[in-house]
Amino acid sequence: MTQQQILDLPASKFAMPDDLDEETSGANVLGVINYTSGATDPDVTSGHLRFDLHMTGTAADGFAEVWTTERPVESGESGGIAYSHDGEHLLCAGRIPPATSYAEGTRAAYTTTLELMDALGYDNCARMWNFVNRINEDNAEGLEIYRDFCKGRAEAFEAFNFSDTSVPAATGIGSLGGGIAFYVLASRTSSLTAIENSKQVSAYNYPEQYGPRPPKFARATYQSATSADRTSGQIYVAGTSSIRGHETLFAGDVEKQALLALDNIAHLIGPETLADHGIEQRNTLADLDTIKVYVRHGEDIPAVRRICEEHFSPDAQVAYLNVDVCRADLSVELEGIIHSANRCEP
Ligand SMILES: C=C(O[C@@H]1C=C(C(=O)O)C=C[C@H]1O)C(=O)O
Numbered sequence: 001m002t003q004q005q006i007l008d009l010p011a012s013k014f015a016m017p018d019d020l021d022e023e024t025s026g027a028n029v030l031g032v033i034n035y036t037s038g039a040t041d042p043d044v045t046s047g048h049l050r051f052d053l054h055m056t057g058t059a060a061d062g063f064a065e066v067w068t069t070e071r072p073v074e075s076g077e078s079g080g081i082a083y084s085h086d087g088e089h090l091l092c093a094g095r096i097p098p099a100t101s102y103a104e105g106t107r108a109a110y111t112t113t114l115e116l117m118d119a120l121g122y123d124n125c126a127r128m129w130n131f132v133n134r135i136n137e138d139n140a141e142g143l144e145i146y147r148d149f150c151k152g153r154a155e156a157f158e159a160f161n162f163s164d165t166s167v168p169a170a171t172g173i174g175s176l177g178g179g180i181a182f183y184v185l186a187s188r189t190s191s192l193t194a195i196e197n198s199k200q201v202s203a204y205n206y207p208e209q210y211g212p213r214p215p216k217f218a219r220a221t222y223q224s225a226t227s228a229d230r231t232s233g234q235i236y237v238a239g240t241s242s243i244r245g246h247e248t249l250f251a252g253d254v255e256k257q258a259l260l261a262l263d264n265i266a267h268l269i270g271p272e273t274l275a276d277h278g279i280e281q282r283n284t285l286a287d288l289d290t291i292k293v294y295v296r297h298g299e300d301i302p303a304v305r306r307i308c309e310e311h312f313s314p315d316a317q318v319a320y321l322n323v324d325v326c327r328a329d330l331s332v333e334l335e336g337i338i339h340s341a342n343r344c345e346p
Pocket residue numbers: 130170171172173203215216217238239240241243326333
């Protein structure tokens with residue numbers, strides 16, 4: 001594996017608001033996603049995608065997720081979607097304003113996004129993030145807003161003939177405002193492999209008790225420069241919670257829920273699961289980085305943090321966010337990335 005191939009995948013890191021200028025200067029920036037105290041429409045600022053998500057109570061508690069690449073970046077806006085791309089990777093974002101129902105708005109915004117990906121030539125969808133305000137509340141028809149969102153997403157993916165193995169790893173999580181905000185990482189030629197977890201029913205096969213249309217996402221995506229590279233790629237771990245089979249376990253016990261979610265991730269990124277997908281990596285939770293931990297009740301954050309610190313590398317970047325989770329009986333959820341660049345350090 002050459003250094004060029006290794007670096008040919010997008011990289012992300014977290015920056016504190018005060019350090020943002022330093023982190024982005026001189027870099028090819030695909031985008032800056034601000035996890036902050038208010039929502040904006042996505043736009044192009046300083047030549048790259050910029051998007052504010054309403055995910056923290058105060059701006060001081062916020063952080064920026066900075067996406068960079070080795071190649072020069074071009075940016076634009078089309079149909080309400082803002083984007084940056086580098087010839088191999090595309091980062092794009094959109095927002096559905098607050099509404100009483102979301103399926104139609106979601107279907108339309110996803111359709112615009114998928115059309116844009118097609119038009120720009122980035123058909124491989126690696127990772128999506130969805131931030132859903134009032135996620136556990138009912139829409140105007142009495143359907144939970146998360147389920148309403150899932151319906152619109154499923155319809156859009158179906159219209160574009162996404163198969164179970166081509167849906168991206170995703171996050172669908174609560175937010176503090178701004179309707180539904182989403183962003184997408186897509187690629188042109190790099191190879192993607194959807195990874196499922198044998199301890200969990202694939203989300204797209206959840207039974208109807210969880211809503212009229214299942215959540216269409218993969219448990220993780222493995223991305224490598226070529227399909228032959230089954231060792232040095234990077235892994236995007238979807239939002240993962242205390243679900244076994246398709247059932248929520250340990251409702252009301254945030255510590256047990258955190259431990260089960262971690263166990264799910266450990267199994268997902270471990271050698272046994274990856275071997276089933278033709279990938280040779282021996283990852284543990286200590287390999288995860290740029291981790292987001294979503295905690296429903298703010299007072300639970302210290303206990304969750306203690307558990308996380310026992311499992312993650314002390315060098316990992318970990319952000320804790322106090323927001324709702326997609327099922328009313330889930331108190332905590334985690335996601336992260338195993339960066340290919342980290343794997344190659346001497
Ligand atoms: C926690 C779960 O789902 C959450 C919802 C997702 C979505 O709808 O995109 C993706 C991952 C998680 O954020 C789960 O079903 O296991």
